[in-house]
Amino acid sequence: MSILPIDSGRYGSYEMRHVFDEENRLQKWLDVEAAVAKAQASVGDIPVMAAEEIARNANLKTVTVARTRQIEETIRHDLMSMVVALTESCSGEGRKYVHYGLTSSDVEDTALALQLKAAFTILFEDLNQLQVTLSRRIRKHRRLLVVARTHGQHAGVVTLGLKFAVWLAEVRRHEQRLRQVRERTVVGKILGIVGTGAGLGKNALRVQQRALSRLGLKPAGLVTQVIQRDLHAEVVFCLALLGSSLDKFATEFRNLQRTEIAEAMEAFERTRQVGSSALPSKRNPILCERVSSFAKLLRGLVVPAMENVSLWHERDLSNSANERFLFPMSFIILDEMVRLIRDVLDGLEVDPQNMARNLGLSQGRFLSERVVNLLVTKGVPRQEAYARVRKIATLSSDRRIPFHDALLKDSFMSSQLKPVEIEKSLDYATYLGSTNRLIDMALAS
Numbered sequence: 001m002s003i004l005p006i007d008s009g010r011y012g013s014y015e016m017r018h019v020f021d022e023e024n025r026l027q028k029w030l031d032v033e034a035a036v037a038k039a040q041a042s043v044g045d046i047p048v049m050a051a052e053e054i055a056r057n058a059n060l061k062t063v064t065v066a067r068t069r070q071i072e073e074t075i076r077h078d079l080m081s082m083v084v085a086l087t088e089s090c091s092g093e094g095r096k097y098v099h100y101g102l103t104s105s106d107v108e109d110t111a112l113a114l115q116l117k118a119a120f121t122i123l124f125e126d127l128n129q130l131q132v133t134l135s136r137r138i139r140k141h142r143r144l145l146v147v148a149r150t151h152g153q154h155a156g157v158v159t160l161g162l163k164f165a166v167w168l169a170e171v172r173r174h175e176q177r178l179r180q181v182r183e184r185t186v187v188g189k190i191l192g193i194v195g196t197g198a199g200l201g202k203n204a205l206r207v208q209q210r211a212l213s214r215l216g217l218k219p220a221g222l223v224t225q226v227i228q229r230d231l232h233a234e235v236v237f238c239l240a241l242l243g244s245s246l247d248k249f250a251t252e253f254r255n256l257q258r259t260e261i262a263e264a265m266e267a268f269e270r271t272r273q274v275g276s277s278a279l280p281s282k283r284n285p286i287l288c289e290r291v292s293s294f295a296k297l298l299r300g301l302v303v304p305a306m307e308n309v310s311l312w313h314e315r316d317l318s319n320s321a322n323e324r325f326l327f328p329m330s331f332i333i334l335d336e337m338v339r340l341i342r343d344v345l346d347g348l349e350v351d352p353q354n355m356a357r358n359l360g361l362s363q364g365r366f367l368s369e370r371v372v373n374l375l376v377t378k379g380v381p382r383q384e385a386y387a388r389v390r391k392i393a394t395l396s397s398d399r400r401i402p403f404h405d406a407l408l409k410d411s412f413m414s415s416q417l418k419p420v421e422i423e424k425s426l427d428y429a430t431y432l433g434s435t436n437r438l439i440d441m442a443l444a445s
Helices: 014-019 022-042 048-057 063-074 078-089 105-139 160-185 198-213 230-256 287-299 302-307 319-346 353-357 364-375 382-398 404-407 411-416 419-426 435-444
Strands: 143-150 153-159
Touching: 014 105, 014 319, 022 048, 022 063, 022 078, 022 105, 022 153, 022 198, 048 078, 048 319, 078 105, 105 160, 105 198, 105 319, 143 353, 143 419, 153 364, 160 230, 160 404, 160 435, 198 419, 198 435, 230 287, 230 302, 230 319, 287 302, 302 319, 364 404, 364 419, 382 411, 404 411, 404 419, 411 419
Parallel strands: none
Antiparallel strands: 143 153
């Protein structure tokens, strides 16, 4: 019976959910056991035939999920249930050496690294596709004028392409961080019960190196019984940080889809999609709202990840139960969020007419900075210019007259600026600064 939506497949791709499902986790445990046995055989610690038998039986056909569950009901230890099941499957020399010199965390933490490695691979592909989609939108809308807003108020003019270019740069920063994090955190540990390698004997470090090499991992370095949880906390934090940026993108679209703004909207299947169970007219930004909802949950997962750093002495189990949620949920939720934002961008409906309408709502006042700067070039001190323009802008707003007309009627302005200069200064399309160069920089990176 499914309880969580990720169990039923409602959220997250099949590929990402498979990384963390029970069968794959068990197989990764078995992979670690096989790699260690072969490493031990290669240095002469166990017979080669024993290692070969262990590796031959380290698969889900021989060691089944059902059998490990059955054993766990009796012994109440999930990792040991795998060890018992694998031992049962061996009839020769291998039976003597399953899990030889190891502790549970050797297997669990190293297997987790294999899962993280696979999850990062999927995530990087997601991010690559998101960047491709953003780049396509940047090119399409690089010249489309839209109101720039600060504090929710009109504050200037940008292009929709530049807005997306800023996002593209942000996504790239996240990818860089995550690649750095992967380098530090996709690591394994085969050093026994308290991290000294004593149980593995004189060849402990050689066994670790060879086993991890077989698995495509690097050693974690200095450890206790477990890989230190600052590494895992960093993973969850960086995933949540990316999720927060996706939340920002989603929130921008939610605002742009407001009835009063209506500049950009999620795609809507008009012939069959339902926006509201009550109002047939509704068209809600449900995908973006889902992203924002997930972001709240994802950020909340950072707290237990941080709490797990402080374990007692060489380890305790206070991290174990919550980590069964932490890593699957973090990656599956983020995977869903990235895909949702990409889908929103792919199907985004843009309304240039509403953008033009909104540009005109402030009647040119959001270009008042340009008038101030123009006066300064005429020799008017900046603060005086600011005060005079502010007075005229306030008059324009209070009386609801175009800023252009208010400027022309002011005697001081008329003495400093020609009508054609005022008109040119209030042309939205000519006050974009280095927008084109900035967009080119984003696309060229």
